[in-house]
Amino acid sequence: MFSDFNFLDFVIIILLGFILCVKRVAEMERYHTLRVVVLAIVLSSIAGFLFLAFALSLSDPFQSDCNGSDGHFTCTEM
Numbered sequence: 001m002f003s004d005f006n007f008l009d010f011v012i013i014i015l016l017g018f019i020l021c022v023k024r025v026a027e028m029e030r031y032h033t034l035r036v037v038v039l040a041i042v043l044s045s046i047a048g049f050l051f052l053a054f055a056l057s058l059s060d061p062f063q064s065d066c067n068g069s070d071g072h073f074t075c076t077e078m
Contacts, residue, residue, distance in 0.1 A: 022042065028035055 022039070025035055025038060
């Protein structure tokens with residue numbers, strides 16, 4: 001049934017469904033507090049994931065190649 005689709009098509013369909021769901025929640029006229037809490041949690045979790053995925057990958061906290069080929073120096077001596 002889905003032999004013609006590739007992975008990108010599935011991602012686009014899921015992302016479009018998520019965007020339409022968030023749009024529908026944002027346009028609700030009742031349940032203002034619930035709407036604010038749901039949208040704040042969803043958007044902040046996306047921002048937190050993007051921070052963890054991209055911002056923390058820019059630094060290199062684990063320097064595994066600090067030893068030289070002969071092992072006589074460390075990172076502080078460089």
